Amino acid sequence: MxxxxxxxxxxxxxxxxxxxxxxxxxxxxxxxxxxxxxLPPEDVDVELRDTDFVKDTVGVSDRTLLRYQNLGLIQVHRRDKGGKKYFKLDDVLRLKRHLNGG
Missing domain, CATH: 1.20.5 (Single alpha-helices involved in coiled-coils or other helix-helix interfaces)
Structure with a gap:
């Protein structure tokens, strides 16, 4: 069978x-x-900054920066192979103005 x-x-x-x-x-x-x-080509002229720059510029801790990411106040633009996060400089400056009330 x-x-x-x-x-x-x-x-x-x-x-x-x-x-x-x-x-x-x-x-x-x-x-x-x-x-x-x-899809449109990725921004070539975008200035990227790492997490340490963002924390120093905005004046927040790792935990607070992560909280802002979860709230959508700032987004990670790119990660390298090691997992390091990079943010757009424009987003960093916008977040700083937002937190300073301006």
Whole structure:
């Protein structure tokens, strides 16, 4: 009975499934490239500052800066491979003005 199951010509084989997965993967890659190409290029002239600069400029601790991130008052623009956070200088100055009431 087992031989009949594998020899059934109407049954999909592993090769057919692998081919279908490969075609699906290619379509996903094409869509991904199309989406990336449609996005505007990343800001080239953006000045980035690290966490230490932000804490010194704004005058807050690590914990307070993290709280401001969670509240949405400032956003991390980029992280490096080590996990170090970088913020836009414009966002840092805006946060400083906001906290100083100006």
């Amino acid at each position: 087992r031989k009949q199951c594998f020899n059934n010509p109407g049954r999909k084989t592993d090769a057919h499934l692998l081919r279908a997965l490969h075609l699906l993967f290619n379509e996903i890659q094409k869509l991904k490239k199309a989406v990336q190409d449609s």
